[in-house]
Amino acid sequence: MHLLIADFTLRITSELPIYMEEGYQPFLQEGEIENPDINIECLSGIPEDFQNVKTFLFEAEDRNQKFYSIFKHKDGLGFYIYDQQDINTIQQIALLDETLTNWKIFSRPLFNGTLFPLKYPMGPILMYYLTVNNEAVMMHASGIFNGKKGRLFTGFSGYGKSTMSRLWQSCGNLVINDDRLIIRKQDGGFFMHNTPMYYTDQPKKSPVSAVHLIRHASENSSKKVSGAQAVSKVLAFCIQNNFDKQFIQNHLSFMSELCSAADVYETGFLPDTDIVRYIQENDY
Amino acid sequence: MDTSSLYLLKSKYVTKEIGDELVLVPLSGNVSQMNELFTMNETGRFIWENLSKKTTVEDLVEKMTESFDVSEEEAEKDILLFLEKLDKL
Numbered sequence: 116m117h118l119l120i121a122d123f124t125l126r127i128t129s130e131l132p133i134y135m136e137e138g139y140q141p142f143l144q145e146g147e148i149e150n151p152d153i154n155i156e157c158l159s160g161i162p163e164d165f166q167n168v169k170t171f172l173f174e175a176e177d178r179n180q181k182f183y184s185i186f187k188h189k190d191g192l193g194f195y196i197y198d199q200q201d202i203n204t205i206q207q208i209a210l211l212d213e214t215l216t217n218w219k220i221f222s223r224p225l226f227n228g229t230l231f232p233l234k235y236p237m238g239p240i241l242m243y244y245l246t247v248n249n250e251a252v253m254m255h256a257s258g259i260f261n262g263k264k265g266r267l268f269t270g271f272s273g274y275g276k277s278t279m280s281r282l283w284q285s286c287g288n289l290v291i292n293d294d295r296l297i298i299r300k301q302d303g304g305f306f307m308h309n310t311p312m313y314y315t316d317q318p319k320k321s322p323v324s325a326v327h328l329i330r331h332a333s334e335n336s337s338k339k340v341s342g343a344q345a346v347s348k349v350l351a352f353c354i355q356n357n358f359d360k361q362f363i364q365n366h367l368s369f370m371s372e373l374c375s376a377a378d379v380y381e382t383g384f385l386p387d388t389d390i391v392r393y394i395q396e397n398d399y
Numbered sequence: 400m401d402t403s404s405l406y407l408l409k410s411k412y413v414t415k416e417i418g419d420e421l422v423l424v425p426l427s428g429n430v431s432q433m434n435e436l437f438t439m440n441e442t443g444r445f446i447w448e449n450l451s452k453k454t455t456v457e458d459l460v461e462k463m464t465e466s467f468d469v470s471e472e473e474a475e476k477d478i479l480l481f482l483e484k485l486d487k488l
């Protein structure tokens with residue numbers, strides 16, 4: 116089987132039948148493909164010999180949760196993915212080769228004999244590693260398309276990304292996604308794509324014309340930022356595993372181009388639909 | 400902060416020149432630091448560009464007072480603040 120996510124092709128092979136969450140179903144493609152962007156081989160069981168600690172590279176954790184650890188492996192990168200209900204349990208071990216294109220994902224079979232290789236957070240990790248060498252970033256943002264122009268709204272958690280999506284949707288605009296997007300450079304332009312979530316949604320794509328760094332405020336306002344300020348502020352809301360200099364360089368170069376092609380604004384807003392009109396009148 | 404190894408601070412960052420400014424991103428083993436990137440003002444960039452293998456704080460103070468209208472005390476204070484910021488990220 117294969118998935119098409121953000122116009123990337125992911126070929127999946129498995130020694131057991133695969134269980135995939137409903138959010139992935141619209142991204143499944145029929146038929147065979149010749150040159151996938153990445154290959155994912157799904158294997159049954161967690162091998163004991165990978166439990167020996169290799170060189171530690173990166174820990175993805177925050178105050179509330181531990182998601183995964185990355186180690187240098189003799190053939191590339193090794194990932195320990197933790198069960199989000201029990202962080203002392205490793206739910207998958209994944210190996211990514213040095214070309215960043217071939218994955219092996221080890222997981223225990225479910226009670227019905229299927230494998231669940233993309234169980235969260237493995238799915239988003241795969242998607243993130245699609246971006247690091249492919250003129251793309253993965254971003255925490257809401258993406259809105261009004262039929263002509265695409266706008267990204269990003270900011271800290273609680274700063275209004277979902278509110279902004281709801282307001283634009285109520286005015287008849289298309290929400291690409293209100294949480295996580297992949298932004299790609301394609302055919303000389305920049306495009307945002309949604310990715311599989313825990314709920315069902317169709318694959319969507321839109322050009323990127325502007326980026327708004329949003330916050331709740333006592334009045335609607337918008338101030339353009341550019342250059343290094345724009346790059347650093349927008350990049351801060353991209354997903355980054357910053358243990359590798361080349362990954363960082365790639366993302367910095369991408370963001371520099373994106374912030375030249377799209378206008379970047381710091382936007383304060385009140386939570387009503389006036390902000391939709393305000394932005395449409397003021398960001399071009 | 401160990402001022403005998405100032406140059407090593409540079410290896411903790413990846414930089415990109417955008418216009419006449421520099422963006423710095425820290426190499427990090429922890430996801431909680433991924434939002435801590437910053438841009439350099441003129442003084443910061445001057446210090447960054449003058450950090451070489453055998454640079455001392457005294458060297459930086461001397462170069463800064465030669466290039467900017469600033470006293471030795473002010474220069475040293477700015478330099479130490481900047482280096483501490485680099486070291487903490």
